[in-house]
Amino acid sequence: MARSFGGIDLGGTKIQAVIVDDDHKPLGSARRPTPTEGGPADVASEMEHALRDAAKAADIEPSKLGGVGVGSPGVIAEGNVTSARNLPGWEGSFPLAKKLEAALGCPVALGNDVQVATDAEFSLGAGRLYDSLLGVFWGTGVGGGLILDRRPWTGRGGAGEIGHVVVEMDGARCTCGRRGCMEAYAGRGAMEIYARKLHKDKGRKTDLFKLMKEHERTRLTSGIWARALEKHDKLATEILDRAVKALGAGIASVVNVLDVEGVVIGGGLGVRLGHPFAKRIAEEMQPHLFDDAHPPHVHVAALGDLGGAIGASLLLDPDSPAS
Amino acid sequence: MARSFGGIDLGGTKIQAVIVDDDHKPLGSARRPTPTEGGPADVASEMEHALRDAAKAADIEPSKLGGVGVGSPGVIAEGNVTSARNLPGWEGSFPLAKKLEAALGCPVALGNDVQVATDAEFSLGAGRLYDSLLGVFWGTGVGGGLILDRRPWTGRGGAGEIGHVVVEMDGARCTCGRRGCMEAYAGRGAMEIYARKLHKDKGRKTDLFKLMKEHERTRLTSGIWARALEKHDKLATEILDRAVKALGAGIASVVNVLDVEGVVIGGGLGVRLGHPFAKRIAEEMQPHLFDDAHPPHVHVAALGDLGGAIGASLLLDPDSPAS
Numbered sequence A, B: 001m002a003r004s005f006g007g008i009d010l011g012g013t014k015i016q017a018v019i020v021d022d023d024h025k026p027l028g029s030a031r032r033p034t035p036t037e038g039g040p041a042d043v044a045s046e047m048e049h050a051l052r053d054a055a056k057a058a059d060i061e062p063s064k065l066g067g068v069g070v071g072s073p074g075v076i077a078e079g080n081v082t083s084a085r086n087l088p089g090w091e092g093s094f095p096l097a098k099k100l101e102a103a104l105g106c107p108v109a110l111g112n113d114v115q116v117a118t119d120a121e122f123s124l125g126a127g128r129l130y131d132s133l134l135g136v137f138w139g140t141g142v143g144g145g146l147i148l149d150r151r152p153w154t155g156r157g158g159a160g161e162i163g164h165v166v167v168e169m170d171g172a173r174c175t176c177g178r179r180g181c182m183e184a185y186a187g188r189g190a191m192e193i194y195a196r197k198l199h200k201d202k203g204r205k206t207d208l209f210k211l212m213k214e215h216e217r218t219r220l221t222s223g224i225w226a227r228a229l230e231k232h233d234k235l236a237t238e239i240l241d242r243a244v245k246a247l248g249a250g251i252a253s254v255v256n257v258l259d260v261e262g263v264v265i266g267g268g269l270g271v272r273l274g275h276p277f278a279k280r281i282a283e284e285m286q287p288h289l290f291d292d293a294h295p296p297h298v299h300v301a302a303l304g305d306l307g308g309a310i311g312a313s314l315l316l317d318p319d320s321p322a323s
Helices: A041-060 A095-105 A113-123 A188-201 A208-214 A222-230 A234-260 A265-288 A303-317 B040-057 B096-106 B111-124 B188-201 B208-214 B222-230 B234-258 B267-288 B304-316
Strands: A004-010 A014-021 A026-033 A068-072 A075-077 A080-082 A108-112 A133-138 A142-148 A262-268 A298-302 B004-009 B014-019 B025-031 B070-072 B075-077 B081-082 B108-112 B133-138 B142-148 B262-266 B297-300
Touching: A004 A041, A004 A113, A004 A303, A014 A041, A026 A041, A026 A303, A041 A095, A041 B262, A068 A113, A068 A303, A075 A108, A080 A095, A080 A133, A080 B262, A095 A108, A095 B262, A108 A142, A108 A303, A108 B234, A113 A133, A113 A142, A113 A262, A113 A303, A113 B004, A133 B267, A142 A234, A142 B234, A188 A208, A188 A222, A188 A234, A222 A234, A222 A265, A234 A265, A234 B142, A262 A265, A262 B208, A262 B222, A262 B297, A265 A298, A265 A303, A298 B133, B004 B040, B004 B111, B004 B304, B014 B040, B014 B304, B025 B040, B040 B096, B070 B111, B070 B304, B075 B108, B081 B096, B096 B108, B108 B111, B111 B142, B111 B222, B111 B262, B111 B304, B133 B234, B133 B267, B142 B234, B188 B208, B188 B222, B188 B234, B208 B222, B222 B234, B234 B267, B267 B297
Parallel strands: A004 A068, A068 A108, A133 A262, A262 A298, B004 B070, B070 B108, B133 B262, B262 B297
Antiparallel strands: A004 A014, A014 A026, A075 A080, A133 A142, B004 B014, B014 B025, B075 B081, B133 B142
């Protein structure tokens, strides 16, 4: 009998759940905001409910699933998630797999959020033609995932931190506290801090914060940035140009060292800004590529917003590189 | 019967040849300057003679060797070396393996110079305790080699260009023509250009060029830099501080993405300046490491100047990662 699987992408802003058939086709999905207060147990409860919503849409009982995979931030080991800094009260360790197994009545596997999204693009998405792939997830932060010789590369467990590649010694302060990281220029979190500073402290004009209020947001979401660009907001354009330039330098650095065949640009901003920006990032990489006659192929993530959750569902698939 | 092997490290300055026993122990070695004029055939002739010198020292006929491995710059494919830019008249392609096989009467295998040196440190040197290793060869340029999961990673053939990781957007001009590469700050070639500029154009005082003449050199060799440091030459100290800072940022960037267990610092400057500088590079990496609680181990190349040639000899060893 064909089995179905669940996948949950646990993000700092939202929890995305999906149910897929054994051909990885989505049967139902659901999304809930990530709790901003409380602790790991509250987050786990929202994850359970998001998965139950998706299962309902797919008309299946969670306990009948072949299993549920979770893509999570933080450090993942033996079913525990530790120091997931973007999540409320999650400085310590929490037995997420055990708790979700008890709540859902099926096996649960955990993986790194960015790596499972990369695995999904490699297996099913924009990277499926390549044997080596760099996934760049451009959102609040900038995360990276690697496929080398058709297998995920995670190092000692901490690989993929492309957001913290140094593009400028003694450069801009990053939200991680360090200086000159790519994410200090390109992360949506850092971009918002920079926009506020230029607007409030330096008196630069922008409609970014007006758009944010009009759309009842509390943060500059990817949609707000996209709308500001459409309206030719000068400050938004400038900050995004700066971000794209940093992405070009940082990604080119990694390509110079690894010489991967393909690069996939995903994440909230990557997917929202889409192909024109993937093309601009490739253009900004070009002057820094050592072997500039053979640039890697650069694509937008083909699985879009669902990629992380579909990638998580692959954790249960014995044929997947991630399992 | 135990067999012996030959190894040749083809550098821009010198040709280093070695004969090793089947336990990789050197039996004899020889060194010749790399021709600065002529073309690939002249270089190949000097390589043959360097190998013959080493074989004589080891008391063995070249034709009796199990084979000779060559670590070469440039692009290597099917026994040909193409666009080896540091070598005279070598812009095109040259059938180096075939020519050396005919001259020496034994099989010849070609590999990338930096990768075979990394393989040697992984198999026999400072990296032998690790499953993943980054080799950084700090000399005229800065080259990199990778071992991931006990196997060399060469990408599509162009991996390892750590010298061209961007550490400063719009930064110093690199000898490759690009801007802000790590090598633009840390390569001995770029360091010499910078020293000349500060000395001649800006009137900065230094004994670097006096030392160069006293030791009858035409370039600022690693030995000249080391002597200037011993004499507390202020400009030399400043330029090396700048180089070490760039190496720290660039190597940390790669570690953030790959999370390797070990880093080996080799090359002319790396070996000459030794442990105190490897320690300083590790210190300059620290503020840029995302997982700063788990820095990789940083070592000086244990095989020293012979590492490249010994690594080349491993190309013929069926048990080596490089073969």
